[in-house]
Structure formats: C-alpha cells, structure tokens
Amino acid sequence: MIKTDILIIGAGPTGLFAVFEAGLLKLKCHLIDALPQAGGQCSEIYPKKPIYDIPAFPEILAGDLIDKLMEQIKPFEPGFTLGERAETIEKLEDETFIVTTNKGTKHHAPVVAIAGGLGSFEPRKPPIPNISDFEDKGVEYIIRNPEIYRNKKVVIAGGGDSALDWCVFLSNVASEVTLVHRRNEFRGALDSVDKVQELKNSGKINLITPAEITGIIGDVQVTGVTIAKKDEEPYALMTDHFIPLFGLSPKLGRIADWGLEIEKNAIKVNNALDYQTNIPGIYAIGDVNTYPGKLKLILCGFHEATLMCQSAYQRIFPDKKYVMKYTTVGGVQGFDGSKKEASKSVIKTIN
Amino acid sequence: MSDINIKITDREGATHRIQAPTDMAMNLMELVRSYELAAEGTIGVCGGMAMCASCQYYILSDHELPDMSADEDMMLAEAFYVEDNSRLGCQIPITPELEGLEIQMAPES
Numbered sequence: 245m246i247k248t249d250i251l252i253i254g255a256g257p258t259g260l261f262a263v264f265e266a267g268l269l270k271l272k273c274h275l276i277d278a279l280p281q282a283g284g285q286c287s288e289i290y291p292k293k294p295i296y297d298i299p300a301f302p303e304i305l306a307g308d309l310i311d312k313l314m315e316q317i318k319p320f321e322p323g324f325t326l327g328e329r330a331e332t333i334e335k336l337e338d339e340t341f342i343v344t345t346n347k348g349t350k351h352h353a354p355v356v357a358i359a360g361g362l363g364s365f366e367p368r369k370p371p372i373p374n375i376s377d378f379e380d381k382g383v384e385y386i387i388r389n390p391e392i393y394r395n396k397k398v399v400i401a402g403g404g405d406s407a408l409d410w411c412v413f414l415s416n417v418a419s420e421v422t423l424v425h426r427r428n429e430f431r432g433a434l435d436s437v438d439k440v441q442e443l444k445n446s447g448k449i450n451l452i453t454p455a456e457i458t459g460i461i462g463d464v465q466v467t468g469v470t471i472a473k474k475d476e477e478p479y480a481l482m483t484d485h486f487i488p489l490f491g492l493s494p495k496l497g498r499i500a501d502w503g504l505e506i507e508k509n510a511i512k513v514n515n516a517l518d519y520q521t522n523i524p525g526i527y528a529i530g531d532v533n534t535y536p537g538k539l540k541l542i543l544c545g546f547h548e549a550t551l552m553c554q555s556a557y558q559r560i561f562p563d564k565k566y567v568m569k570y571t572t573v574g575g576v577q578g579f580d581g582s583k584k585e586a587s588k589s590v591i592k593t594i595n
Numbered sequence: 596m597s598d599i600n601i602k603i604t605d606r607e608g609a610t611h612r613i614q615a616p617t618d619m620a621m622n623l624m625e626l627v628r629s630y631e632l633a634a635e636g637t638i639g640v641c642g643g644m645a646m647c648a649s650c651q652y653y654i655l656s657d658h659e660l661p662d663m664s665a666d667e668d669m670m671l672a673e674a675f676y677v678e679d680n681s682r683l684g685c686q687i688p689i690t691p692e693l694e695g696l697e698i699q700m701a702p703e704s
Contacts, residue, residue: 289646364634368704371675403672426677431669490673493640493647493704509636 246323249342250276250556251353253499256284259359260313260322262380265322265553268571271560274351276330278364281487283310283337285361288492292332297518299543307571309542319578325349329364331498333372339525355525355556358504358511359549360532361493368518370401370488374460382466383486391487399469401457402489403427408436410489415448422450422481424457424471460486503524518555519548525559527552599691604655604699605632612643621655623684623698624650643685648674650684651701658696669685675704 254279291307328345367385403425459470472478505512511528515535530545575585598614641647645666
C-alpha cells in the first residue's frame with residue numbers, strides 16, 4: 245500500500261504544480277497517471293507546440309513546461325504510479341481514502357485531488373464492427389510485450405510515429421510485418437519514415453497504401469484481416485495479430501462512477517472556497533473541474549492547485565493555524581534535504 | 596451586422612440553423628461548442644490544433660473553403676468515418692464567404 249498526504253490523480257501540469265504547493269506546506273504527494281510518463285496532454289499530444297499564456301514565459305514549449313515543473317517539484321520527492329488508471333475509490337471510517345488502479349495498486353491518503361484533465365488517455369479504436377470480440381485475442385491497441393509477436397504475422401494500421409516505430413521494431417521480431425495506412429504519406433519523424441522506406445525496399449516489411457482494414461477474420465482468435473484499397477475489391481490477408489495504432493483520446497472513465505457531481509463531462513467543485521467536490525476530502529483541480537466562469541487554462545489550474553493545498557492542510561491538521569509565507573521570505577526546503585533561499589544582504593562600512 | 600447563417604446537423608441528426616459571428620476570430624469547431632451542439636469533452640479535445648479529429652464535419656454545401664494544411668490532412672488520414680467531404684472544423688475560420696454553409700458532424704470516435 246502506497247501512503248501519502250495528497251493523492252493526485254493525473255500528472256499533467258496542474259497535478260505537478262500541486263506537488264510544489266503541497267511541499268511548501270510539508271505535505272507529501274503521490275501521483276497516478278494512465279500514461280507511462282508525466283505531463284498529461286502537454287507531453288502526450290503537443291510537446292513541441294508553444295504556449296504563450298504561462299505568466300512570465302512569453303513563449304514556452306509544452307514539453308519544456310513539463311520539464312521545468314518536474315525540476316521545480318524535485319525537492320519534494322513526489323511518488324508516481326504511471327501507466328495505471330485510477331479505477332475505484334473507497335472512503336474508510338476515519339474519512340481517509342483508498343484508491344486502487346486497474347492493475348490493483350492501492351494508494352492510501354487523507355486527501356484525494358483529481359487533476360485528471362479531460363480524462364485518462366485510452367487508445368482510439370477503429371470502427372470495425374466485430375473488433376471488440378477479438379480484443380486480446382489477436383487485436384491489441386497497445387503493445388505491452390513485444391515478445392508475444394515473435395515469429396508471428398503482424399498487421400499494423402496507422403500513419404503516425406507509433407505505427408512507424410513499432411513497424412521498425414517488430415520487423416526484427418515478427419515473422420511478417422505489414423503496415424497499412426490510408427495515405428501514401430506518413431506524418432511521423434522523418435528518420436522513422438526513412439527507416440520504414442528502407443525496410444520496404446529490402447522486402448523486410450509489406451507496405452499497403454492507401455488502404456484501410458475493414459474487417460477482422462477469425463473464429464475465436466484473429467486469423468486474418470480484410471484490406472480495402474480505394475476503388476478495388478477488398479481482400480483477405482492472413483495474420484496472427486492486428487495492431488491498430490490510431491493515437492489516444494481522453495475519457496473520464498471510472499471517475500464518473502465515484503459519486504461525484506458531474507456536469508458537462510467535468511466534476512463540479514466549490515470555487516468560492518477550495519475546489520472541493522460534493523465528497524469532502526476529494527478535490528478536483530484543472531481542466532477536470534467545472535464551476536461558473538470556469539476556463540480550461542493551465543494558469544487557472546495552478547491557482548486552483550494552490551488553494552486546494554491550503555484546504556487539504558486544514559483537513560489533515562484541523563487544529564493547526566497556518567499563515568502563508570512567501571517563498572522569497574521562507575525559501576524552499578525540500579524533503580531531500582535541499583534548501584533554497586534568497587541571499588542575505590551584505591553590509592559593509594564605507595570609511 | 597457581421598453574422599452569417601450556418602446550418603449544422605448534430606451527431607443525433609437534428610439540424611440547427613445558427614448565426615455565426617465573423618468578427619470574433621471563431622472557427623467552426625468553436626461555433627459548435629459555443630452553441631453546445633455537442634457534449635463538452637467530445638469536441639475540440641485538443642483545443643483546436645488539428646491533433647484529435649473530434650471536430651470532424653462533412654461539408655454538405657459547395658462552398659469554397661480554405662485549403663487543407665498538412666496537419667489537417669494528416670490528421671484526417673488517421674481519423675475514423677472519413678469521407679471525401681470531411682474537414683476539421685477547428686481549421687476553418689468563420690468568414691463572410693461561408694454564408695449559407697451546411698455541415699454535418701461526423702460520429703464521435
């Protein structure tokens with residue numbers, strides 16, 4: 245069981261900044277995120293895109309913003325459960341919570357802060373009628389263990405980086421790799437495109453473009469797929485695995501079943517006070533919450549995270565009085581023993 | 596008056612004739628959001644960067660639209676339910692030339 249003071253669900257910019265504000269109050273944080281890396285949408289969707297409305301940064305790339313946040317919170321030694329989705333929450337008699345992920349990892353904390361953005365990222369599933377019948381029976385949307393493809397026939401669909409990269413990787417593992425894409429052009433990194441071109445030229449992979457997978461063939465297990473090229477008769481291609489790689493899209497998912505008040509796909513919070521939800525002890529901050537006048541901006545998430553931490557402190561230590569101290573005055577004392585503080589002025593006499 | 600008329604068929608098949616401003620730097624994705632014609636979180640997921648295709652529309656009228664950028668083209672190449680008349684609403688600014696435009700929202704995916 246992982247124990248912490250504030251359990252943060254979602255490791256995007258808002259969740260990460262909450263670690264800093266909690267750290268100033270000597271509260272420890274642990275973050276859960278369905279993605280394998282921290283940063284949320286900033287890392288997953290648009291790391292190379294600029295953001296212009298982060299105060300004091302006239303321009304910063306989303307990926308760089310995450311790097312800087314990670315640097316800022318490092319002294320507070322946050323814990324991470326990455327690549328796992330928060331599934332269930334249980335309130336104990338002492339008003340603390342246990343949150344369990346889809347892989348069964350349990351987390352115990354007196355305060356839960358949901359900073360889940362638009363939800364957890366899940367693979368986009370192509371609209372092939374019988375595809376759900378074959379999930380984990382030859383259809384995989386995420387490659388978890390490349391070894392299962394050893395000496396097997398594999399069909400990959402998609403035109404982005406993950407489709408190209410896995411195509412390159414699996415060409416050394418699988419007995420046969422076929423890449424199917426609706427266009428002749430690919431939008432992945434140039435060197436990945438070049439590598440796939442080389443593999444195609446040397447006959448190590450089959451490239452079928454412009455084409456689409458329109459059906460899956462098999463009894464219980466996948467035995468083939470139907471490939472349709474524009475203006476041609478669809479045909480069957482025998483394969484052991486079909487791996488559609490069409491990116492990820494966020495879904496609120498199981499959090500919607502936690503008994504929280506939901507409005508317009510977001511969690512209602514009390515913004516006059518502390519961004520608490522209808523369940524005391526559970527807060528929602530950043531893009532995942534809603535209140536009158538809500539704006540889904542990173543800078544608003546930072547503010548919400550700050551007020552949430554103050555309220556969380558009062559919940560954890562109801563008898564303590566706390567007066568906010570400026571970091572310029574109090575410095576930053578990390579849990580790792582590090583200390584940052586403003587340099588003291590030097591006095592020297594002039595004779 | 597700088598508003599134009601646009602006819603939008605939502606994902607449930609209902610049609611809406613709405614007034615769209617041409618002087619607010621708004622695009623066709625934001626128009627649907629401002630009139631709440633699709634549930635929040637199911638449209639404009641990436642915020643309008645042509646990186647999610649949640650604002651895919653079918654263009655039903657024969658208006659001349661701005662050319663597709665490479666980003667939009669490649670995103671549509673990976674989207675679902677794509678037809679020859681598919682466009683991403685976030686990439687189409689509302690201009691006076693779009694008066695009378697008719698569009699239909701693609702299914703959620």
